[in-house]
Amino acid sequence: MDKVLRALEDAVGSDYVSVEDFVLYTYSRGIEGALEEVMPEYVVRVKSTDEVSKVVKVANRYKVPIVPRGGGCCLMGGSKPIEKGGIVMDLTGMNRIIDINLEAMTAAVECGITWAKLNTLLFEKGYYTGTLGPGSGMSATVGGGLSHHSVGGGGAAMYGTCSEHCVALEVVLPQGDVVQTGSNASIYIKESFCRFGLGPDILSIFLGDNGIFGIKTKATLEIFPRPDYHECKTFLLENPGDVNAAKIWLEWRRMGSLGIYDSQYLPPLTVVAYSGFLTEFPFIPAWKGIDKGILWYTIEAYTEEELEEKVKLADEVVRRHGGEELGEKIEDGNIARWHYEKHGFWQNWHALWNIAGPGCVPCSTEHHVPIHRMPDMFRAFEKWEEENRSLLEKAGAFSGVSTAILCGHTAVEVDSGLVVWDRPELRSLNKQLWINQMHMVIRNGGMPYMTGELYSQSLVDAAAFPEPYFELLRTLKRTLDPNGIISPGKYRL
Amino acid sequence: MVELRHVKALSSMAQSCSGIGDCRTAYRQALGWYGVCPMVDHTPGFEPYYARGKIRAIRGILEGKIEPSEGFARVMYHCTTCGACKAVCHVSGVAQITWPTSKYIDHTRLFEAVRTDLVELGLGPMPRHREILDWARREHNPYMEKHEDKFRWASGRELRSRADVFFFTGCTGPYRMPAVCQDVYDVAAAAGVSLAVSPDEWCCGSIALRVGDRGLAETLARHNLEVFEKAEAKTIVTHCAGCYRTIKKDYPEILGELPFEVLHVTELLARLVEDGRLELTEGELTVTYHDPCHLGRHCEVYEEPRRLIGSAPGVKLVEMKRNRSGALCCGAGGGVKSAFPELALSIARERLAQAKETGARLLLSACPFCERNLSDAGAANPSLKVQVKDVSSFLKERLKMK
Structure with a gap:
C-alpha cells in the first residue's frame, strides 16, 4: 500500500481519505471558467485542527504538496492544484460555531463554516458579521473568504472586506505547528477582541494570502448589531452611468456616514442582459426596454428618524446626478430590496452563469480601484475590447464590467471579466484572453484581491511587484514553508 | 470510452x-x-x-x-x-x-x-436493489411478500372494484403499515366517498425508476394503467408520496397523457373537509409536520396537508425550522433505505431531532415510507422518540361519529 496513503489514513481515518479517480476529479477545479482540471493524488476531509496538523506533517515527511480548500468557490483556480498530484485538503467538515460572545461582540468559528450559516445564526440573535463574505457566501467558507479578502456578499459599502473584521486566527503552519494570532497570541487574553496590539500584526500575513502561508482552522470575527431599519432603492442613471455613479459615491463619502450598507452600479450592458436580451427568457422582466445603467443602495439605521434623514440626503445626491427612481417593490425592478430582504447578496453573481445559455461561464478579472478612478477603468476595458475584438469574436466571448460595488471608504470593487463558452476546444483561447485582460487590469492600476492561481501569477508576470517587495514575499514563504508544501505555484512561489 | x-x-x-x-x-x-x-x-x-x-x-x-x-x-x-x-x-x-x-x-x-x-x-443498481427488483418482477412488490397478501389490510371491508375514485394502495402501506390503508379507506368512507381498489394492482414502479431500472418501471406502469381503466376511474388517489409522484409525473412520460386525475389523499381529504363532509372532534394537541419530498418538492403539495391538520379543532401545528421546499428528507428515498439502511436511519435521526426541537409530541406526515423510516429511527433511539403518524390516521382518530 502507498505509504503516503497509509499515513494519511492514520491521520484522519480511512473513510476520510480518497484516491478514487472520480473523487479526485471533483477536486480538480473550482468555479474558474477556463482552466484545465488538475487532479490531486489524494483528497482528505479533515475534522479538527489536530488532523490538519497531522496531515501537514505527513506531507512534509513525504514532500507532498497540499492545497487547502474551503467551499471550492475560487474564481481564479485557487482551490485546486496547479501541478498534477499532491493532496487537496477539504476543510468543509470543520464547520462548527465555537462561541458567539455578545459581550465581546465576536464570533469564534471553525474556518470551514460558510458565511451564510454563520450569519443566519447571527441574524437570529440580531447580529451579523457586517461584511457577509463573498457573493457565493452560501457555499464559500470563512477560511476561504479570509484567504481572499472576500467582499461582495453584502455589507461592502459599510464594512469593507471581510479581512478587516478578523481579530484572531488559528493557523496550522506549513510544517504542522499550530499558531494563535491576533488577540489569541497572548495566553492571558481570554476573549479575542482586537488584532492590533501585542506587537506587529502577524495575523495579517495570513489574510488574503490565498493559502500560501498556512491553513486557517479557527477564526474570531467582530460581529455587529443588525439595525432595525433599512431602505432599499434602485435608480436609473443617465449615461455615462459609470461617471455619474462615481460622482454619487464620492459625494456620499464626503458627506460622512450616510449608513450606506451596500451600493452597486450595473452598466447598461448588464441591465440589457438581465432583461433577457441574450436568452429566451428575461431574468428581471421589469428591466425590459431599459438602456441605461442602474444604481442601487441599501441604507441601514437604528431609528426611523435617522433613516428618513439619511435617505433624504442620499437621494438628493442621486437626483442631482440624473438618477430616476424605479418603483419601491421588487416587481418594479427594485433589485436592492431583493438583495437585502431576500438575502440575494449571496447570489450576487449567479446570473452570470449561463447568461447566454447553457455552458456559458464567467472568467473574472475583478479588482479594486479608487472610487474616482472607476470611470477610467471602464474606459480601459472599452479600449481593451476594441484591441481584442477579433479574438473575442473567435471565442464567441463577451467582455466588460458586470457590476461595480462600493467597497469600504475609498474603493470600488470592479466586477469585470469575460463570459466564455466552457468547451474543451476553446479553453486555450479563453485562457489567453483571460490572462491578457488580467495584465491590462494590473497595468491600469487595478488591485486584485482574490488572486488564486491565475491572478497571483499574472501579478508576478506583469512585474507588478518591485524586487524588494517580491523578495520579502519569497523570504516569508521560504521561512514558513521551506519544503514548499502549501499551495505551491501561487505567485510563482 | x-x-x-x-x-x-x-x-x-x-x-x-x-x-x-x-x-x-x-x-x-x-x-x-x-x-x-x-x-x-x-x-x-x-x-x-x-x-x-x-x-x-x-x-x-x-x-x-x-x-x-x-x-x-x-x-x-x-x-x-x-x-x-x-x-x-x-x-x-x-x-x-x-x-x-x-x-x-x-x-x-x-x-x-x-x-x-x-x-x-x-x-x-446496488446488490440489495437487484434482489428487490427481481422480486418485484415476480410478485409485483419490493417487500419480498406474496402478491396475494396485499389486501389483507382490507379484512372486514366491502371493497368495490369500480368507482369514480380509485385508491392505489402502493406497497409500503399494505405490506408494512396496513393501518394507514385502513384509515384512508375509512376516512373517505366517512365522507361518503367509496373508494375502488383492485387486487390486480402492482407496485407503481417508483423504486425501479429511482434506481435506474426503467424497463421494469415501464412494465409496471403499463399494467397499472390497464387496472385503472378496468376500474373506470376518473380519479386515482394515493397515500404514498412516492406512488403519487410516480403516477402523476412519471407515468405521463412513460404512457402519454393520462385519462384521469391523480390526487394525493391529503388533496382529496382537504376538499372533503372544505366541502363540510368531514367533521372532526376537538382536542388540544401540538403537532408538527414532515413534508415528504415526493409530495412537497417534487409535486409542490405543501398546503393541503397543513390545511387538513389545521381543520382539527384545538390542534396547533408548529413548523420545524426546515419545512416545505426547505424540508430535510427523511433519508429513505431513492433506494437509500434498502441499499444503505444505516445511512437512512442516520438522516432520519437528524429529522426527528428537528421535530423534537419544536416541542410537538406528534410528528405527522403524508407518506408511509417516510413514516416507517422515521419510526424505525425513533424506535432505536428513545431520546429522539416522537410519535410518528400518518395524517389520515390522525384524522380518523378525530372523526366525529354520526
Missing part, C-alpha cells in the same frame, strides 16, 4: 452547473433554508456525495476524463433524490427575478439518468 447515453441526452444540464455549490449546505434565513443535502453530514462528505460533485464527476465521464467504476456507482446511489439541491440551485426566492441556471438543471432527473446508464453498464 464508455458512453452514458441517458446522461448524454441531458448533457446541457450537466454543462449548466456553475459549481458554486449551494447544493451542499445553503443557509438563507429569508427563504427558510437551513441546510440542503442530507448526505453531507451522514457520509464521508466528499464532493461526489452531493449534487455539485456528482454533476462534476458525470461531466468528467462525458468528457472522457474518467471512467465509470463501482466506486462511482456506489456514490451515485448515495442520494435520496429528495430534490433539495434543485430547490436551492440559483433560486432567487421571488417570482420577479429568475437566474438562468435554475431554468436549465433538473438534478434528480439527471441523477436518475445516470443510474439508468449504470444499470445498462452492469454497475448498478
Whole structure:
C-alpha cells in the first residue's frame, strides 16, 4: 500500500481519505471558467485542527504538496492544484460555531463554516458579521473568504472586506505547528477582541494570502448589531452611468456616514442582459426596454428618524446626478430590496452563469480601484475590447464590467471579466484572453484581491511587484514553508 | 470510452452547473433554508456525495476524463433524490427575478439518468436493489411478500372494484403499515366517498425508476394503467408520496397523457373537509409536520396537508425550522433505505431531532415510507422518540361519529 496513503489514513481515518479517480476529479477545479482540471493524488476531509496538523506533517515527511480548500468557490483556480498530484485538503467538515460572545461582540468559528450559516445564526440573535463574505457566501467558507479578502456578499459599502473584521486566527503552519494570532497570541487574553496590539500584526500575513502561508482552522470575527431599519432603492442613471455613479459615491463619502450598507452600479450592458436580451427568457422582466445603467443602495439605521434623514440626503445626491427612481417593490425592478430582504447578496453573481445559455461561464478579472478612478477603468476595458475584438469574436466571448460595488471608504470593487463558452476546444483561447485582460487590469492600476492561481501569477508576470517587495514575499514563504508544501505555484512561489 | 447515453441526452444540464455549490449546505434565513443535502453530514462528505460533485464527476465521464467504476456507482446511489439541491440551485426566492441556471438543471432527473446508464453498464443498481427488483418482477412488490397478501389490510371491508375514485394502495402501506390503508379507506368512507381498489394492482414502479431500472418501471406502469381503466376511474388517489409522484409525473412520460386525475389523499381529504363532509372532534394537541419530498418538492403539495391538520379543532401545528421546499428528507428515498439502511436511519435521526426541537409530541406526515423510516429511527433511539403518524390516521382518530 502507498505509504503516503497509509499515513494519511492514520491521520484522519480511512473513510476520510480518497484516491478514487472520480473523487479526485471533483477536486480538480473550482468555479474558474477556463482552466484545465488538475487532479490531486489524494483528497482528505479533515475534522479538527489536530488532523490538519497531522496531515501537514505527513506531507512534509513525504514532500507532498497540499492545497487547502474551503467551499471550492475560487474564481481564479485557487482551490485546486496547479501541478498534477499532491493532496487537496477539504476543510468543509470543520464547520462548527465555537462561541458567539455578545459581550465581546465576536464570533469564534471553525474556518470551514460558510458565511451564510454563520450569519443566519447571527441574524437570529440580531447580529451579523457586517461584511457577509463573498457573493457565493452560501457555499464559500470563512477560511476561504479570509484567504481572499472576500467582499461582495453584502455589507461592502459599510464594512469593507471581510479581512478587516478578523481579530484572531488559528493557523496550522506549513510544517504542522499550530499558531494563535491576533488577540489569541497572548495566553492571558481570554476573549479575542482586537488584532492590533501585542506587537506587529502577524495575523495579517495570513489574510488574503490565498493559502500560501498556512491553513486557517479557527477564526474570531467582530460581529455587529443588525439595525432595525433599512431602505432599499434602485435608480436609473443617465449615461455615462459609470461617471455619474462615481460622482454619487464620492459625494456620499464626503458627506460622512450616510449608513450606506451596500451600493452597486450595473452598466447598461448588464441591465440589457438581465432583461433577457441574450436568452429566451428575461431574468428581471421589469428591466425590459431599459438602456441605461442602474444604481442601487441599501441604507441601514437604528431609528426611523435617522433613516428618513439619511435617505433624504442620499437621494438628493442621486437626483442631482440624473438618477430616476424605479418603483419601491421588487416587481418594479427594485433589485436592492431583493438583495437585502431576500438575502440575494449571496447570489450576487449567479446570473452570470449561463447568461447566454447553457455552458456559458464567467472568467473574472475583478479588482479594486479608487472610487474616482472607476470611470477610467471602464474606459480601459472599452479600449481593451476594441484591441481584442477579433479574438473575442473567435471565442464567441463577451467582455466588460458586470457590476461595480462600493467597497469600504475609498474603493470600488470592479466586477469585470469575460463570459466564455466552457468547451474543451476553446479553453486555450479563453485562457489567453483571460490572462491578457488580467495584465491590462494590473497595468491600469487595478488591485486584485482574490488572486488564486491565475491572478497571483499574472501579478508576478506583469512585474507588478518591485524586487524588494517580491523578495520579502519569497523570504516569508521560504521561512514558513521551506519544503514548499502549501499551495505551491501561487505567485510563482 | 464508455458512453452514458441517458446522461448524454441531458448533457446541457450537466454543462449548466456553475459549481458554486449551494447544493451542499445553503443557509438563507429569508427563504427558510437551513441546510440542503442530507448526505453531507451522514457520509464521508466528499464532493461526489452531493449534487455539485456528482454533476462534476458525470461531466468528467462525458468528457472522457474518467471512467465509470463501482466506486462511482456506489456514490451515485448515495442520494435520496429528495430534490433539495434543485430547490436551492440559483433560486432567487421571488417570482420577479429568475437566474438562468435554475431554468436549465433538473438534478434528480439527471441523477436518475445516470443510474439508468449504470444499470445498462452492469454497475448498478446496488446488490440489495437487484434482489428487490427481481422480486418485484415476480410478485409485483419490493417487500419480498406474496402478491396475494396485499389486501389483507382490507379484512372486514366491502371493497368495490369500480368507482369514480380509485385508491392505489402502493406497497409500503399494505405490506408494512396496513393501518394507514385502513384509515384512508375509512376516512373517505366517512365522507361518503367509496373508494375502488383492485387486487390486480402492482407496485407503481417508483423504486425501479429511482434506481435506474426503467424497463421494469415501464412494465409496471403499463399494467397499472390497464387496472385503472378496468376500474373506470376518473380519479386515482394515493397515500404514498412516492406512488403519487410516480403516477402523476412519471407515468405521463412513460404512457402519454393520462385519462384521469391523480390526487394525493391529503388533496382529496382537504376538499372533503372544505366541502363540510368531514367533521372532526376537538382536542388540544401540538403537532408538527414532515413534508415528504415526493409530495412537497417534487409535486409542490405543501398546503393541503397543513390545511387538513389545521381543520382539527384545538390542534396547533408548529413548523420545524426546515419545512416545505426547505424540508430535510427523511433519508429513505431513492433506494437509500434498502441499499444503505444505516445511512437512512442516520438522516432520519437528524429529522426527528428537528421535530423534537419544536416541542410537538406528534410528528405527522403524508407518506408511509417516510413514516416507517422515521419510526424505525425513533424506535432505536428513545431520546429522539416522537410519535410518528400518518395524517389520515390522525384524522380518523378525530372523526366525529354520526
